[in-house]
Amino acid sequence: MSKLTDLPQWKALNGHFKTIENQDMRDWFMADANRFKTLSLQACGILLDYSKNRITSETLELLFTLARAVNLEGWRERMFKGEKINNTEGRAVLHVALRNRSNTPVFVDGADVMPAVNDVLARMGTFADAVRNGAWTGATGKRITDVVNIGIGGSDLGPNMVTEALSAYASKEMRYHFVSNVDGAHIAHVLSQTSWDTTLFIICSKTFTTQETMLNAQTARAWFIDQGGRDKDVARHFVAATTNVAAAEKFGIPKENLFEFWDWVGGRFSLWSAVGVSIAVAIGKDGFSRLLSGAHAMDRHFQDAPLEQNMPVILAMLRIWYTNFFGAQSWAVIPFSQNLRWFPDYTQQGTMESNGKSTDRDGQAVDYATSPVTWGKAGTDCQHSFFQLLHQGTKFIPADFLAAAQPDVLVEGHHDILLANFIAQTEALMVGKTEAQVRQELQAQGMKPETLEALLPHKVFPGNRPTNSLVYTRLDPETLGALIALYEHMTFVQGVMWNVNSFDQWGVELGKQLAQRILPELTGTKPADSHDSSTNNLINFMRKMRH
Ligand code: F6P
Numbered sequence: 292m293s294k295l296t297d298l299p300q301w302k303a304l305n306g307h308f309k310t311i312e313n314q315d316m317r318d319w320f321m322a323d324a325n326r327f328k329t330l331s332l333q334a335c336g337i338l339l340d341y342s343k344n345r346i347t348s349e350t351l352e353l354l355f356t357l358a359r360a361v362n363l364e365g366w367r368e369r370m371f372k373g374e375k376i377n378n379t380e381g382r383a384v385l386h387v388a389l390r391n392r393s394n395t396p397v398f399v400d401g402a403d404v405m406p407a408v409n410d411v412l413a414r415m416g417t418f419a420d421a422v423r424n425g426a427w428t429g430a431t432g433k434r435i436t437d438v439v440n441i442g443i444g445g446s447d448l449g450p451n452m453v454t455e456a457l458s459a460y461a462s463k464e465m466r467y468h469f470v471s472n473v474d475g476a477h478i479a480h481v482l483s484q485t486s487w488d489t490t491l492f493i494i495c496s497k498t499f500t501t502q503e504t505m506l507n508a509q510t511a512r513a514w515f516i517d518q519g520g521r522d523k524d525v526a527r528h529f530v531a532a533t534t535n536v537a538a539a540e541k542f543g544i545p546k547e548n549l550f551e552f553w554d555w556v557g558g559r560f561s562l563w564s565a566v567g568v569s570i571a572v573a574i575g576k577d578g579f580s581r582l583l584s585g586a587h588a589m590d591r592h593f594q595d596a597p598l599e600q601n602m603p604v605i606l607a608m609l610r611i612w613y614t615n616f617f618g619a620q621s622w623a624v625i626p627f628s629q630n631l632r633w634f635p636d637y638t639q640q641g642t643m644e645s646n647g648k649s650t651d652r653d654g655q656a657v658d659y660a661t662s663p664v665t666w667g668k669a670g671t672d673c674q675h676s677f678f679q680l681l682h683q684g685t686k687f688i689p690a691d692f693l694a695a696a697q698p699d700v701l702v703e704g705h706h707d708i709l710l711a712n713f714i715a716q717t718e719a720l721m722v723g724k725t726e727a728q729v730r731q732e733l734q735a736q737g738m739k740p741e742t743l744e745a746l747l748p749h750k751v752f753p754g755n756r757p758t759n760s761l762v763y764t765r766l767d768p769e770t771l772g773a774l775i776a777l778y779e780h781m782t783f784v785q786g787v788m789w790n791v792n793s794f795d796q797w798g799v800e801l802g803k804q805l806a807q808r809i810l811p812e813l814t815g816t817k818p819a820d821s822h823d824s825s826t827n828n829l830i831n832f833m834r835k836m837r838h
Contacts, residue, residue, distance in 0.1 A: 295790060296659055300357040307353055308616040315755050316345060316721055334602045335588040335773035340760040343721045344609055344689075345617070354608040355598045358788065363598065366787045371594060373399045373555070377794035378652060384794050386560035386779070387590045389552075390583035390772070399555055407553070415550055415568050416576030418530070422491060423462050423575055429488045430524035437485040439468045440569040441478075441507045442495030446532075447471040448640050449562030449775075450495070450569045452633035453582065456771050459630070459699045461573040469569075470511075473503040478510050487518035487528070494531040495566050497558050499538035502803070508542065532565035557794050559640045560779060578768050585772025593780045603780035606691075606759065610781070611788050613689045613757070614660050623681065623690035624667035627713040630699050630766060635667030638778050645782045645793035652792050661789045667691075671712045681720065682752055689757045692717055693774070697765045713760075723754020813837075 295301055320326055320342075330342035369376050373383045388397040388404050389412075396403040421427035425434045440450055451469040454461065461467070468481045492511050496504045515528060522543075530548040531539040534556075539549055550565030562570065563583060571579040589603075598604045613619035622642075624635045646662035668676065670692075681688055694713045698706035729750045733743045761777075763770045786793030812819040812830050819830040 294655075294658075295361070295788075298357065298360055300353065300360045304350075304353045304357060304612075304616060307350060311345060311347065311350065312617070314345070316343060316757075317723075317754065319347070320721075332600055332602060332605070334592045334596070335585065335777075336763050336770050337602070337773060337777065338760075338762045339602050339605065340762070341605060341609060343717055344612075344757045344759070345755065346609070346612065350612065351599070351605075351608065354612060355604075357611075358598055358604065358608065358784075361788055361790070363604070363784060363787050367594065367783075370783065371397075371590075373397050373404075377557075377792060379792055379795045379797070380554075382794070383555040384557065384560075384783075385555045386557065386563055387587075389556065389563035390586040390590065390776075392584050392587040399553075404553070404555075407551075411550055411552065411565055415565060415571050416579065418550075419568065419571035419579070420576050422572050423464070428527070429490070430520060430527045431488045433489050435465060435491045436489040437466050437468060438491050438493065438569055438572050439470060439481055439485065439511065440493045440495055441470045441504055441511060442493075442566070443471040443501060443503045444640060444644075445558030445561045446495035446497060446501075446504065446566055448633070448637045449559070450567060452631075452637040453562060453567070453570045453771065453775075454573045455633055456628075456630045456766060457570075457574050457578065457582075457768055459766075460578050460768060462575070465572070467569060467573055470507050471503065473506055475510070478507050482511070482514050487515050487520045490515075490528060491572075492529045493569050493572075494529065494539070494542070494544065495533070495569075496531075497534050497552070497556070497561060497566075499531070499533045499535035499542070502806070512543070530568065532568050558796075559644055562775070574768060581768035582772040585769030585774075586776040587772075588769070589773040589776035589780070593776070603777050604784050606777070606781040607784035607788065609689070609757075609759065610663065610785055613687070614663050617687060618660070619663055619687050619689055621664035621666060621686070621688055623677075623688055624665060625670050625673060625690055625692050626667075627670040627692065627694040627709055628699070628766060629669055631693065632669040634693070635665070635669075637775075638667075639665045641665075641778055642782050642785075644796050644799070646786050646789065646791055647798065648789075648791040651790040653790070657789065657791070659789070661791060662785070670716070671709060674712065674716065678716065681756065687756075689759075690720070691759045691761060693761045695763055695766045695770075699766055717758040717760055719752065719754075720756040720758055721754055723752035723756075724750070726751050 327340060327342045331338065331340045370384050371387060373385055375381055375383050377384050383399045385397060385404065388408055391397060391405065394405055396405055422435050428434055447469055454467050470478045470481050494508045520528065525543055526545050526548060529544050531544045532550045532552065533539045534552055534554055536549055536551055540546060550568055552561065552564035556564045563586060567579060593601060593603050610622065624638050626634045642665045643662050648661055649657055651657050680686060692713055694710060726747060729747050733746065783793055809830060813834060818834065819827045
């Protein structure tokens with residue numbers, strides 16, 4: 292492929308940007324009563340309103356032309372067909388097969404993966420329902436009251452986010468805990484709330500070698516034995532989800548307690564696989580099926596809808612537009628939903644581990660920006676933390692706002708206020724408040740002219756700040772499945788546009804390697820002297836201070 296920035300379609304967008312950059316959305320809304328109608332669409336129970344963006348029909352046309360020039364449709368087909376598009380690891384990318392509810396064959400190396408997918412899914416479902424209905428008990432015959440998922444990254448963020456998001460659908464008979472951090476405070480806190488004979492540990496690790504997860508799993512096992520469990524009781528209290536069956540067995544988890552998945556499932560795309568076993572325990576086999584169905588519906592939409600009406604593609608185009616032409620450095624993801632409070636963290640790994648790259652697929656350094664920093668927090672809390680900067684700061688930060696029309700939990704009077712704030716914030720970011728409006732307001736309050744003039748500039752809102760609104764009826768399993776798949780596909784589309792491999796993560800390796808080297812230096816008898824002076828001194832300072 293020619294260099295992205297040399298493509299005529301890229302240059303056309305550059306030229307178009309110069310005509311747009313100083314234009315104002317407010318004028319476009321005034322001039323076109325149909326702007327919402329033109330720039331919104333519905334799919335899989337989700338309404339996407341993208342009319343509050345600094346785009347015209349021409350912007351979109353140019354972006355779609357660029358998408359076609361980089362063969363987005365071809366890449367999409369290659370992913371769904373099971374081609375090894377993860378080129379640096381030589382792997383297919385088939386999280387879509389895990390939720391392939393149509394059950395059409397999907398081939399990797401000539402073999403249909405669907406029988407194995409269906410088999411593990413059925414075993415997960417049977418296990419989950421047995422824990423839920425009390426048929427699966429602890430070693431002393433007591434019901435399971437606490438489920439502890441031990442994993443990190445994709446083996447934690449997805450299950451944690453979904454279990455919390457769907458807490459309205461989860462069994463109230465159990466509590467769900469997620470231990471990820473190697474900081475002992477994390478596991479100690481969880482263990483202090485549980486009892487060995489009623490706790491089920493789920494060890495989730497694609498590789499079954501991740502340092503944090505292995506240590507947390509060993510600590511959990513040692514605690515279990517220390518509290519009264521016997522070696523033979525481990526089988527009633529420890530299960531695992533992994534691609535590395537041999538390592539899990541070596542850890543002591545019997546084969547019948549292992550839920551397998553495969554190298555073509557990326558860690559950050561793995562909640563649909565055996566990694567979702569904690570989700571299945573929480574919301575049941577049927578609930579998990581509904582989650583998969585919602586994601587499958589979004590897969591079909593992504594596969595079949597023309598680019599112009601394709602929700603993941605549109606969201607990706609907007610990210611390209613602002614990242615590469617407006618120079619946006621970050622993107623806020625703001626669910627107006629307490630139960631979705633982990634969604635920003637989850638999408639952070641999805642987008643930044645996937646597209647935080649500066650080398651393209653062909654090994655060339657890129658000369659354009661790739662993934663923006665993804666961050667956010669649940670509303671309305673964030674209105675009282677970082678919204679000041681969104682409204683009046685010097686940074687240009689586009690944002691996704693998410694909300695359900697109906698509450699997860701009905702508490703009289705709350706949801707209307709939540710929604711009013713959601714809508715008000717997107718309106719405020721767009722319309723802002725002019726000097727003339729502020730002056731009029733202050734005059735109406737009878738403020739003295741001198742005070743008024745001093746205060747006036749502080750009360751002006753520039754506006755013209757872009758947002759997407761994603762609205763759905765309820766945060767039910769189908770809708771959540773569709774929402775997650777939407778973000779997954781959006782991320783893939785951006786990777787295609789930037790010509791990066793969205794499915795490897797070499798950037799996490801160096802720190803892991805150095806930590807292996809530093810550990811014995813920190814705990815050994817000799818002071819460190821083989822690093823730069825900062826690193827040596829940090830190690831040696833900590834050696835002194837740590838006792
Ligand atoms: O942070 C790197 C990473 O490999 C992630 O991609 C992955 O989700 C996480 O570590 C955990 O890996 P594993 O599931 O193999 O323990």
